[in-house]
Amino acid sequence: MAISLKVNGETRSVDVDPNTPLLWVLRDELQLTGTKYGCGIAQCGACTVKLDGSAVRSCQASIGDLEGASVVTIEAVDGAEAAAVKQAWQELDVVQCGFCQSGQIMQAVDLLQQGRVLSDDLIDTFMGGNVCRCATYTRIRAAIYRAGEILEG
Amino acid sequence: MTVDISRRRFLQTTAAVAGGAAVLAIGINPTGAIASTAQQGDNLSPFVKIYPDGTVSAIIKHLEGGQGTATGLSALVAEEMNMSLQDITFEMAPADNKLYANLAFGAQGTGGSTSMANSFMQYRTAAAAAREMLLQAAANEWGVKPSELTLKDAVISGAGKSGNVGQFVAAAAALDVPAEPKLKSKPEWTVIGVDQAARKDTPAKINGSAKFTMDMHLENQMVVAIRRTPRLGGLVAGFDDSAARAVQGFIKAVEMPNKKGVFVFAETTWSAFQARDALQVEWDFSAAEKRSSAELKAELMTMVSSPPEFQASKTSLAMANSAIDNAAQVVERDFYFPLLAHAPMEAMGATIEPLADGQVVLHDGAQSPASGHAVLSNILELPMDKVKVNTLYAGGFFGRRSTPDADYLVELALAFAVTDRSRPVKLQWSREDDITGGYYRPAYAHKVRVGLDDEGHIVGWDHRIAGQSLFKGTPFENFIVRNGVDHTSVEGVADTPYAIPAMHVGLTDQKGPTTPNWWRSVGHSHTGFVMECMMDLCAAAAKADPVDYRLSHLSGDSADHQRMAGVIRLVAEKSGWGADMKNGHSRGLAVHKSFNTYVAEVCDISIDAADEVKIEKFWAAVDCGIAVTPDVIRAQIEGGIGYGVGHVMRAELTLEEGVVSQSNFHDFETLRIYDLSDIEVHIVPSDIAPTGVGEPGTPPAGPALANAIAAVGRKLVTHLPMTSNGVSFS
Numbered sequence: 001m002a003i004s005l006k007v008n009g010e011t012r013s014v015d016v017d018p019n020t021p022l023l024w025v026l027r028d029e030l031q032l033t034g035t036k037y038g039c040g041i042a043q044c045g046a047c048t049v050k051l052d053g054s055a056v057r058s059c060q061a062s063i064g065d066l067e068g069a070s071v072v073t074i075e076a077v078d079g080a081e082a083a084a085v086k087q088a089w090q091e092l093d094v095v096q097c098g099f100c101q102s103g104q105i106m107q108a109v110d111l112l113q114q115g116r117v118l119s120d121d122l123i124d125t126f127m128g129g130n131v132c133r134c135a136t137y138t139r140i141r142a143a144i145y146r147a148g149e150i151l152e153g
Numbered sequence: 154m155t156v157d158i159s160r161r162r163f164l165q166t167t168a169a170v171a172g173g174a175a176v177l178a179i180g181i182n183p184t185g186a187i188a189s190t191a192q193q194g195d196n197l198s199p200f201v202k203i204y205p206d207g208t209v210s211a212i213i214k215h216l217e218g219g220q221g222t223a224t225g226l227s228a229l230v231a232e233e234m235n236m237s238l239q240d241i242t243f244e245m246a247p248a249d250n251k252l253y254a255n256l257a258f259g260a261q262g263t264g265g266s267t268s269m270a271n272s273f274m275q276y277r278t279a280a281a282a283a284r285e286m287l288l289q290a291a292a293n294e295w296g297v298k299p300s301e302l303t304l305k306d307a308v309i310s311g312a313g314k315s316g317n318v319g320q321f322v323a324a325a326a327a328l329d330v331p332a333e334p335k336l337k338s339k340p341e342w343t344v345i346g347v348d349q350a351a352r353k354d355t356p357a358k359i360n361g362s363a364k365f366t367m368d369m370h371l372e373n374q375m376v377v378a379i380r381r382t383p384r385l386g387g388l389v390a391g392f393d394d395s396a397a398r399a400v401q402g403f404i405k406a407v408e409m410p411n412k413k414g415v416f417v418f419a420e421t422t423w424s425a426f427q428a429r430d431a432l433q434v435e436w437d438f439s440a441a442e443k444r445s446s447a448e449l450k451a452e453l454m455t456m457v458s459s460p461p462e463f464q465a466s467k468t469s470l471a472m473a474n475s476a477i478d479n480a481a482q483v484v485e486r487d488f489y490f491p492l493l494a495h496a497p498m499e500a501m502g503a504t505i506e507p508l509a510d511g512q513v514v515l516h517d518g519a520q521s522p523a524s525g526h527a528v529l530s531n532i533l534e535l536p537m538d539k540v541k542v543n544t545l546y547a548g549g550f551f552g553r554r555s556t557p558d559a560d561y562l563v564e565l566a567l568a569f570a571v572t573d574r575s576r577p578v579k580l581q582w583s584r585e586d587d588i589t590g591g592y593y594r595p596a597y598a599h600k601v602r603v604g605l606d607d608e609g610h611i612v613g614w615d616h617r618i619a620g621q622s623l624f625k626g627t628p629f630e631n632f633i634v635r636n637g638v639d640h641t642s643v644e645g646v647a648d649t650p651y652a653i654p655a656m657h658v659g660l661t662d663q664k665g666p667t668t669p670n671w672w673r674s675v676g677h678s679h680t681g682f683v684m685e686c687m688m689d690l691c692a693a694a695a696k697a698d699p700v701d702y703r704l705s706h707l708s709g710d711s712a713d714h715q716r717m718a719g720v721i722r723l724v725a726e727k728s729g730w731g732a733d734m735k736n737g738h739s740r741g742l743a744v745h746k747s748f749n750t751y752v753a754e755v756c757d758i759s760i761d762a763a764d765e766v767k768i769e770k771f772w773a774a775v776d777c778g779i780a781v782t783p784d785v786i787r788a789q790i791e792g793g794i795g796y797g798v799g800h801v802m803r804a805e806l807t808l809e810e811g812v813v814s815q816s817n818f819h820d821f822e823t824l825r826i827y828d829l830s831d832i833e834v835h836i837v838p839s840d841i842a843p844t845g846v847g848e849p850g851t852p853p854a855g856p857a858l859a860n861a862i863a864a865v866g867r868k869l870v871t872h873l874p875m876t877s878n879g880v881s882f883s
Contacts, residue, residue: 017402020421020423024423027422028422031370032361033365034360034361034362036365036499036548037367037500038500039817040584041584043817075360075361075362086359090356093351094355095352095354095355095359096219096220096221097218097499097546097549097550098357098359098548099497099499101359105359124827128825128827132826133497133498133549133823134219134549135791135829136791136792137826137828138831
């Protein structure tokens with residue numbers, strides 16, 4: 001069954017089992033490999049993408065439910081918040097192995113787009129589902145605060 | 154491990170013709186001499202390449218899996234080439250055991266926190282030779298002396314002339330390689346030791362373009378998943394793939410030649426996982442593990458209460474006992490450490506790509522590229538020169554991407570071998586494969602009795618350790634095991650820097666249920682915990698401050714004592730050790746030497762009304778010799794603390810009749826952002842050759858937390874993880 005959806009601004013059509021998770025459509029069908037497989041059960045956040053404006057775990061979204069949906073991945077995420085997050089990640093050299101960082105960045109962009117006052121509790125709540133086995137957590141936290149500063153100008 | 158190489162033995166170049174253009178490449182030849190491509194052709198492993206367009210590239214021979222290898226090695230080349238870390242590029246080295254041998258292992262590999270120690274002289278010397286040859290080539294062309302010229306930011310200038318290094322590459326490559334190029338001295342350094350955020354791999358890792366092993370996608374590839382035995386050691390007795398055939402994209406299911414599972418080939422990863430799960434498999438458990446964790450733990454605890462199998466110290470058990478029996482007081486504890494998975498974010502996998510000319514390429518985030526090279530050559534019956542290795546980024550490894558039996562590479566090669574070899578084959582493990590796969594940090598038990606005199610000084614120490622040997626029964630046994638003692642089972646205890654009289658160390662090997670696999674910091678992952686908890690218990694018994702007590706056992710003139718005491722003093726000073734703590738707050742100290750690096754850590758915690766513990770802050774001081782890239786060092790210590798403390802808090806794998814009870818991150822619980830919000834790392838200034846930082850941050854983290862919890866009068870937790878032994882975290 002062919003399904004059409006918008007991925008990073010382009011309309012793409014895929015013909016796969018409708019139960020296939022968006023994660024595997026992105027990686028195996030569209031070769032957008034910046035979105036990572038970490039656990040497959042929404043426990044790690046490595047596969048986080050924007051789906052119709054919200055951050056979701058793409059391992060849990062079946063492609064059959066996504067006709068006409070709009071997906072944005074790490075390869076194309078943009079706007080003021082994304083630019084601020086990437087700048088902060090660069091300034092603080094947050095990454096180590098880097099495998100989880102696409103998901104961390106997508107989740108952090110979503111947090112900043114909430115436009116709320118940043119606090120440790122808010123960061124804990126928003127980022128608590130994203131695992132980093134290299135434990136770059138203190139730098140992720142610092143970079144989110146830094147991105148907030150950049151956005152405030 | 155001591156790395157001592159004479160520069161004379163080791164340098165040489167290449168003026169290889171790559172794509173029609175000359176490249177100046179300098180590295181070592183098969184005899185270990187520094188050489189150029191002009192002299193050696195392909196038979197050279199370059200550390201630095203300078204291209205005709207003026208690009209300077211560092212060739213990275215150690216895997217980049219987050220430790221910052223690419224940045225550290227690039228810094229060494231940039232320094233001698235007088236250019237910024239931002240302007241240098243890097244490339245991953247191909248697999249070549251002889252050419253890229255890690256001096257510590259005698260084979261190409263990454264581990265034991267050796268990358269920087271190993272490369273510090275090699276890369277600087279190669280880059281210094283390149284600099285001198287380029288200056289000589291320019292001097293020859295301009296008819297001046299090399300001493301009149303300087304190289305900076307890829308431009309050679311002087312004597313009224315100036316030109317990009319690229320234009321001298323061909324001429325430089327034809328020159329003899331200087332036997333002893335002059336290295337820049339420390340006061341001349343402008344890259345090494347500069348505190349800057351300049352990771353070479355950051356840009357690609359924040360825009361999704363970095364290629365990990367899992368990201369390899371080749372035209373016409375098949376994906377293979379493996380249905381594995383649910384009970385460790387089970388073998389396939391038969392299978393039915395009728396349900397799997399209904400999965401869109403399913404290609405075929407084939408019993409593995411070693412009967413350890415069934416290969417399921419499919420067009421995509423999802424299809425492979427679905428078809429794998431749909432397979433009906435009959436297992437033969439006659440030789441499988443049937444024991445449970447409770448039994449295995451009880452066996453370990455009995456072992457450490459019995460006379461040990463091997464003596465790992467000069468002091469005998471009788472001598473230690475005699476000293477302890479005459480002591481004024483005795484401090485005694487036993488300890489238990491559970492099985493742990495490495496669980497790097499990227500689960501295991503790799504791809505074999507067949508080329509038209511009969512060659513194959515292994516695409517792998519290879520911790521031991523040479524091992525993959527040999528495995529493919531053997532299993533596919535191809536000469537070594539028909540097997541190429543393309544090293545990709547590893548999504549973390551912590552030891553897991555290298556096992557004595559090269560597990561996932563053998564699986565991949567066997568899978569490729571059962572096809573007609575016309576299509577690329579990509580092996581992909583699921584997270585469940587990773588957690589239940591049986592490649593673990595083994596479980597260990599310790600039992601320690603310490604005798605103190607009436608002033609609280611240690612007069613005798615009996616230390617028993619039991620667990621599975623990492624190296625017995627592997628090809629590396631002869632290098633590591635002496636008189637029955639696998640050094641990695643006792644490292645950190647048998648070679649402790651503390652001045653401890655009458656110290657007996659005994660070891661008993663358990664015949665364990667799993668495949669032991671070195672795990673970040675190896676033996677130190679348990680020995681550091683035990684030593685540092687015992688030092689705190691002894692300090693308490695002696696009514697002494699934990700800092701003072703440790704320093705009183707590190708009062709010698711040796712470098713070991715000076716450096717270990719140095720990091721303790723630094724962390725005490727920076728953390729304000731000794732100041733009054735707020736109500737409900739406390740702190741703990743731990744220090745440990747591993748991989749020739751010294752790290753002291755202070756853990757600050759609070760305990761709330763509900764008796765839940767929260768880690769407020771970690772402080773660390775590290776002495777790793779010369780700090781080549783300080784921010785990378787801090788990042789590694791931060792990550793090492795997180796890895797160490799996270800597992801001590803909540804992580805364990807348990808067995809029920811040989812079946813692993815956990816399967817994914819919901820029950821193999823990992824550290825999360827809310828667990829650890831603040832870490833402050835300080836680096837001891839040093840002129841000593843650099844040592845590793847990938848692992849040494851890990852061992853002190855757990856005992857610093859345990860000591861902090863005990864500091865408020867609670868029982869010291871010595872059986873791990875803490876959450877299974879009476880501690881809750883907020």
